[in-house]
Amino acid sequence: MEETVEYVQATGLLSSVWLLVAIPLASAAVLLLLGRRADKWGHWLGVLAVGSAFVLGLSYFISLAGMENKSVELSLWDFIAVGRFQVDFGLLFDPLSGVFVLLITGVGSLIHLYAVGYMSHDEGRRKFFAYFNLFVAAMLLLVLGNNYVMLYFGWEGVGLASYLLISFWYTKPSAATAGKKAFLMNRVGDAGLAIGIFIMFATLGTTQYVDVFNGVSGLAAGTILVLGLLLLLGAAGKSGQFPLQAWLPDAMEGPTPVSALIHAATMVTAGVYLIARSNPIFSANHTLQTVVVSVGALTLLMGCIIGAAKDDIKRVLAWSTVSQIGYMFLGVGLGGAAYALAIVHLLAHGFFKANMFLGAGSVMHGMKDQVDIRRFGGLSKYMKITWLTFMMGWLAIIGMFPFSGFFSKEPIIVAAFEREGWTAWLFGMAALLGAGLTAFYMTRLFILTFHGPKRWTEDIEHPHESPAIMTIPLILLAIGSVGAGFLLSTSVPDWLEATGGLGAQEEPHEAVLSHGVLTALSLLLTVAGAGLAYLLFRNGTAKQEQPAGVVVTAARRNLYSDTVNEAIFEKPGIFLTRALVYLDNRGIDGAVNGLAAAVGGGSGRLRRLQTGFVRSYATSMLTGALLVVAAFLAIQLGWLA
């Protein structure tokens, strides 16, 4: 960790890197401000904005490839400058942010294109594209910022966009509630991230990446641990990791392209980005890494278990997202070379999960927005392109050779086994088990949707394939699902080496099992899981929810995480709020009013002393006179004063 991180100033083409953020933002602003006037062509502007951002991003990427120092900084203006606290409105284009830019704009463009078709019947399509563009801008700011405040800026920005898009159909109470839930749980994580930034400033006097990373070695171990845990909290909130995972499945209330782009491919991976970006901090503390790995392992298993019990096609995919991001956390938590592996998995996942979500969207499109997989079946005949592309995604996610999941997930499993001592067994076995479970529930999903007997509801007579504008993105993403894995796993780790701080590697421990054995094991488990699912579900399943055992019931209830949240936060919160309202009205306000009433009451009572009888007045005067005389005499005799 002794090498220092250095950034160079952007020159030439790269000095226009701000356009990446500005173009989608401008497009969003135009769409929002013009209102209905832009209804006719607004969606095309949205697609164009993201598409041009992709082209730009690609050219930046290429020009970065030719550079010596691959960390290019561009300071736009002083954002906050107060005393020692100096924050740039600055961008950083380096290999790490580069691949994210490509993912976001690339997959983003395809999903935008898809959405043109998907949202064609929605009267709010223009607004949808405005929010979508806004999201892309915020996400790009998140990955392009050159300091933690910028990151936070984008971080909250994507939270906002996510909220807007989840509750896009805001007249549905469930959508509005889901959006609010997402925002709130994200805010919990955001608060952690914010406090982490405070710690950086309090201890290092800066929030710029370069200074933080170079200064982190000087910090006490305890400080680094706390700092890291707070960043992890932020990451967990955004990425739907334990214990802040509950919002992500609910987020499926939003339109499907949203689920694909935001809640599968990009935003939810921001946590992985944060940890990867902050790896000088995480690498500096071993306990911290163990915590990250634990969170990842726990979440990946949780996601699998719950995913296996769900019957809503989008929820299954959502929990699978939770689970897959668990893998990524596992990867970044392992540190060293596994950082790069996590990023590879992230990119691969971006492709195949977006592919599957869009496929799910296509299915829903043809099935009158039905989402229950118990009421699908036999669709392979009716929507061939969707079926085929979805199959590519399915094979990729379960890690079947030679699909991309195999190349991205298997190395993480291997890396987990490379930890020292018993933790290698613990995390390694968790990762392996996860691979098997993934195969099981994804196969269940695939079979129940596209094969087996038809279990459709009565109103559906002839499901249709989606229009070309939706299938073309599907096909392109499917190609990515097939091919990207191998390409990425060979190129990205080397590419990322150049990222400041990310290249630093510890010597990995010897794996407790040999590489070959592990590969074989994981493939075996995958096949076993898939096979089991095939056996169980090839003949379909019951159309209604059936009574089930403890495990399945728990999984259906999201392992009671919502129940726990409700019991610990929501109910006491509501009670506290009511109690405080009562306290404020009766207690504090009551005290003041009571004081006033006491004065009034005293006044009312004292008034009665003014009896109107002149003799009683004389009495009070004489009494007063006696008291005054007595007081004077007392003073004279030295009793007073």
Place this chain on the structure above:
Amino acid sequence: MAGVNNFPFLSILTLGPLVGAAVVACIPKAKGNLAKIVALAVSLVMLVLSVFMWVAFQVGGDAQRFQFRESYPWIPGLGVNFTFAADGIALVMLMLIAVLVPLVILASWHDAEQSRRSVPVYFALLLSLEACMFGVFAAADVFLFYVFFEVMLVPMYFIIGSYGTAKRQYAAVKFFLYSLVGGLFMLAAVIGLWVVGGKTFDWVALTQIDIQTGTERWLFLGFFIAFAIKAPFFPFHTWLPDAGGAAPAGAAALLVGVLDKVGTFGILRYCLPLFPEASQWFAPWAIALALIGIIYAALLAVGQNDLKRLVSYTSIAHFGFIGIGIFAFTTQAGTGAVLYMLNHGLATGLLFLVVGMFVARRGSALVSDFGGAGKLVPVLAGVLFFAGLASLALPGTAPFVSEFLVLIGVFTVNKTVAVIATLGIILAAAYVLWMVQRTTQGTLNPALADIEPMRKDITLREKVVVAPLIALLIVLGFYPKPVTDVINPAVEATMQQDMGKQDPAPTGGGVTEASR
């Protein structure tokens, strides 16, 4: 100094609206529209003047702390002068007033008609309120400050009392008495300070004197209680929801946006520099009150069913942030607090105005009377949502910068306080989103659709009202530097010269700017 710097901006700003108020008050009742136009024109002139003043204000190395200083003798026997001067802190607040008042006048265009009272008087009251607000921030003489501080109550009292909603009598009296109680405590302290300080009210002279510790603490308390009631801090806050709930929306925006800032401004301008030792002694208590306010008021805001009361409670929570920012005694927190005062004025002002537009349409401020309103008035709902976002300090809106500065500044000196306060930002999201959901989202309340005005989305006049605020909030959210550059020297002078406090150095001993 340059010629423009001698231009009597501050006295014109104070007198102008007063003259305007007199003129407007003389307009016969029947010619309500003329009154509105004259009032708007006067406030616009003040806005233009303020912009010139902003431009003329010198920033940079050798710029003076107080500029535009004017001084005329008033009551020589008591050592009272009409002394006006503005530092960066005051300048920002003056600018806020100048921006808000025309918008409030425009937003209140039809408010007065509904109350069957005289329309010209309403606008005359608004203008005289503007004059008092300018005066209170421009004063550099303790007596003068006190005079404006108290006189300000009168127009506001009548605005709430005569033009407010159902519980206006109770609210107006409560507002007046609370403020008066605080004012009288302050009066005692002002007199005490005057005697201790050798019969002068000059702010600069008074900062130089040495006061006995015990006396200093009592005097501090006198000032502080007044400001804590005004701001308001927990537990002196209960007047605000009543006043904010009963006042017409425009006036409520001024009340919460500007009037209450006198409290926090007073603490910064008077408590800290005049009683530095006592300020430090009392700081833990003040911070505790502010901190309780952040959490407590946020929770209460969640539990409110009246939109205007809800917004009032959010304000109390925000004042808690300003409070901890001030009493942290660091440059970041202090600058953040002042910036917060500005941003909160813009954001909550906007929120109140938008809520007012909803209330005017629905004829009720109860959250439960709305529901799904976004279907009927999508743009207005969007503006409400934006105002809510600004209120919860989302990055990209101005309050983010100030809240972040406050928290980061507080964190460097007191981690626990900052962490607890950070919980407040989660609660902020809760109350804003809960409000937005219950009013504009979900299924449409059938009763709502039957109300004719609810079907009319934002009008041109309303657009003109909200657009400048939205623009300012966004611009300052991305580029707050012009403002922080103005505030920063004044805050630094307060913290470092007057208080003798230095910002704590980074504890990590790591790399500093040198390596950049």
Place this chain on the structure above:
Amino acid sequence: MEDLNLPPIDYAALSPILILFGVACLGVLVEAFAPRRARHPVQLVLAIGGSVAALVMVVLERNTRVVTIGDAVAIDGPSLFLQGAILLLGIVSLLLIGERSLEAGGPFVAQAALTVGSEKDNRQAQGAPGNTEIYPLAVFALSGMLLFVAANDLLTMFIALEVLSLPLYLLCALARRKRLLSQEAALKYFLLGSYASAFFLFGVALLYGYAGGVNLQQINEAVAASQNSDILLYAGLALLAIGLLFKVAAAPFHVWTPDVYQGAPTPVTAFMAACTKVAGFGALLRVLYVAFEGVQWDYQPVIGTIAVLTMIVGSVLAVTQQDIKRLLAYSSIANAGYLLVGVVAQNREGVSSTLFYLVAYGFTVLAAFGVVSLVRDADGEATHLSRWAGLGRRSPLLAAIFTFLMLAFAGIPLTSGFISKFVVFGAAIDGGQSWLVVAGVVTSMIIAFPYLRVIVMMWLSEPAETTPTVSVPGWMTSAAVFIGVLATLALGVVPSPLLDLTNDASLFVR
């Protein structure tokens, strides 16, 4: 036989007092000889003209600092200032007293001797021109006040006290309407006033025994050097103080105030609230500062306690009052408390601040009672507060004026009430009496509520069907109210001239 050495008499310095005495006597003669119809204008012109002449003399003599007619009268800064104040306030009061356009015949009864409720009485209530003896009575009271504040020995002071009190007792009884109330007020005022005078006189006797004389300087010297029992001194001081505290309505000697203020004809109430208060405090200041300076540390706590008690009684009891005149009475009691704070300060600022307060308060209270006299219904003045509901809607100008006056009473800046409180509290802190300021501040908070209640009544309450009409005031009431309001505003905005004046006038001759 020795030559009789007549003491030197500075007639010029005494001229204001003499002029008023003369005018009063002349008034009696006019009453006897002038035709009935001419009496009112003649008396009015005579009274006001005499007061103006006296005022002119005061102004001309402004630099006189002399003790004259055998040490009986001291014409010095405070006495000249107070005389001027009394005359100014007196002139305004006379304007209120002289108003006859509000109801037929004016506010005073035509034949006070007629039995209440008799047939003749009912007939005279319908509009017989009011009696004109009120003018000589008022002028006698005024001249007594002028002497009261200048008296340099206790006997003169006693005489002056009676000269100012006796006409007031009568004036209280002369209301045209609600005569029973008026007479009851007079009876109460008379009995309690005499009672207090007896205390005063006994105190004088004891002090005579202590000092061997009643001259204030003599007492002052005796305090420093006398061999006599201190019991005489303290008991004498106490009894003397009681007499004076009664006049200024300090608790617990305030009991008469609400009843008398309510029952007396409103112009007389105004006269008492403004002028008597000035006179009473003037005498109190002189006695305490000149004669008993040597024992100031002993009486400060006692008077201070009385001040606190007075403020509390006045403010707390004002909270639940339902009658505007009683409310103003309690307000006057509370203000007596604030004035005592200035008195107790026991320094030059104490004197000057008290002087300022007296003038400021006097004008405000005159204007306030002037307004009260305008709000009427068929039965005369409508003083019950509930009748004032919605007044702001019916007659906004009047309500605005009264609101302004209430704010002045509450001590809101830019009114004289604020500056008064400010200087008085400042003097007290300067004199080391911060506890009084704390009490003053707390009671100010309490008493703000009743003032505010009046404002709420006028502006924020809906007018009832029976809301009284507001009479169109004649020029005299208008002038009085206008002068009062103008002074209240002017002294709040540009108090400097008066502050300088009080400052210059704040030294007693010894």
Place this chain on the structure above:
Amino acid sequence: MTPDYYLVLAAILFTIGAVGVLVRRNAIVLFMCIELMLNAANLTLVAFSRITGTLDGQIMAFFVMVVAAAEVVIGLAIIMSIFRARRSASVDDSNLLKY
């Protein structure tokens, strides 16, 4: 016989007068009690005058007598008119103004 006895007597008279005001109802009697107090003061003045050997006190007593006479005139006038209206000289009957 020392003049002190006169002082004591005066004090007793004053006390009787002061208490009398409280316990009697008839306005005239009440008023006479007040006169008694004034006369107690006169007695004190005269006594002190004798003790100190100056004439001031005695002269003062004359002044007081005159004042007392004037007071009687005023007082009786007021009491008379009230008596006419109410047919009662009891001060407790004049009780309209209160609270």
